[in-house]
Amino acid sequence: MTSIATIFWNNKGGTGKTSLAFQAICAFAALNEDKKILVVDVCPQANLSELLLGGLEHHGSDNLLKIQGKTPRATIGGYFQSRLPSPYSAGAISTSDFLSEPSTFNSLIPANITLLAGDPLLELQSNSMSTLANNQIPGTDTWAKIVSWLRDFIAATDGEFDYVFIDANPSFSIYTQIAMAAADRVVLPVMADDSSRRAIQNAFSLIYGLKLPSEIYAQHMFANRMKTAGLNLPLAHLIVKNRITQYMGAASGYRAVLDSIDQDIASILKSAPRHFTFSNTSSGVLEVRDFQTTGVVAFARGTPFSQLQPGKLSIGGRRVAIDANQINDRKNEIEALAKKLV
Numbered sequence: 001m002t003s004i005a006t007i008f009w010n011n012k013g014g015t016g017k018t019s020l021a022f023q024a025i026c027a028f029a030a031l032n033e034d035k036k037i038l039v040v041d042v043c044p045q046a047n048l049s050e051l052l053l054g055g056l057e058h059h060g061s062d063n064l065l066k067i068q069g070k071t072p073r074a075t076i077g078g079y080f081q082s083r084l085p086s087p088y089s090a091g092a093i094s095t096s097d098f099l100s101e102p103s104t105f106n107s108l109i110p111a112n113i114t115l116l117a118g119d120p121l122l123e124l125q126s127n128s129m130s131t132l133a134n135n136q137i138p139g140t141d142t143w144a145k146i147v148s149w150l151r152d153f154i155a156a157t158d159g160e161f162d163y164v165f166i167d168a169n170p171s172f173s174i175y176t177q178i179a180m181a182a183a184d185r186v187v188l189p190v191m192a193d194d195s196s197r198r199a200i201q202n203a204f205s206l207i208y209g210l211k212l213p214s215e216i217y218a219q220h221m222f223a224n225r226m227k228t229a230g231l232n233l234p235l236a237h238l239i240v241k242n243r244i245t246q247y248m249g250a251a252s253g254y255r256a257v258l259d260s261i262d263q264d265i266a267s268i269l270k271s272a273p274r275h276f277t278f279s280n281t282s283s284g285v286l287e288v289r290d291f292q293t294t295g296v297v298a299f300a301r302g303t304p305f306s307q308l309q310p311g312k313l314s315i316g317g318r319r320v321a322i323d324a325n326q327i328n329d330r331k332n333e334i335e336a337l338a339k340k341l342v
Helices: 017-031 047-052 060-068 076-083 121-133 142-147 149-156 174-182 194-208 215-220 222-228 253-271 292-300 324-339
Strands: 004-008 037-042 113-116 163-168 185-190 235-244 285-289 311-315 318-322
Touching: 004 017, 004 174, 017 037, 017 047, 017 113, 017 163, 017 185, 017 235, 017 292, 017 324, 037 047, 037 076, 037 149, 037 174, 047 060, 047 113, 076 121, 076 149, 121 142, 121 174, 142 149, 142 174, 142 222, 149 174, 163 174, 174 222, 185 194, 194 222, 194 253, 235 253, 253 285, 285 324, 292 311, 292 318, 292 324
Parallel strands: 004 163, 004 185, 037 113, 037 163, 185 235, 235 285
Antiparallel strands: 311 318
16 A cells, blocks of 8 residues: 655745644544554654644643653654664664554544654754765765655555655755655645745745756756656645635735735646646635634644534633634634545
């Protein structure tokens, strides 16, 4: 069995990528109970891991520290650490040493989700990995060997997982390239602002080498290096307009920005259709409203919307009220997104 790997990524911060990934992955898992799902947190902040492990109110941070304290370290950083002594040869990978079951820490998480947790070690390891990737060894594409580390890990699971979901931080550092090289598809969250519009253009330049400012960057371009290594680029699968306020009207300034994002996507789609899984913007662009108070409560408690109960709940020692309609609206929107991840 070949798993399908989808990465949530944007080189712009603040787009709600991790919170969107958390809810979408949990909804997908609940809708596909017969499928095994691997979640890979390739982010030094490890926010997705903390959410899956319980959030602020249910000791997500403490649970993550327990995982990081295992021997070997049961995180993405622990796996990368195991690769550093022999970086260009995968060898035998004991994947189970690095994996955790979030539902054993947080009973609200679907039991078919397995986690390769995030780790602040990624920042410390980044320089070493970059140096190894740039070494000159005759007959060896050292960069390709390093960016294949996560691909090697997924392959070593030997078909155990049907779907892999990857969360990566807003950078294009070596560990983000490792994550991107392992993905088949990209989900790109954006917001209704001009910086998000520019971020889309930047993202397509970084991943696919489109509209580079100068040809001097071509030899170092991710797309060219992937092609030289015989590795496939991930395809743009969804553009998610995230945190769209529910009070936004069609004539608002926000709407004008959102429409311009559609136009940019349509233009790229027309000039480079090979980089997309969809053929028109209506099937590849999705709007998700701001989660508002419901989202604050859900993330503080590490709770998927489908498991959130209406009423007054404790958040940081304060009682916060959410009603059933708010929960149901958020649940329905996230399930619509989850159904597009198949």
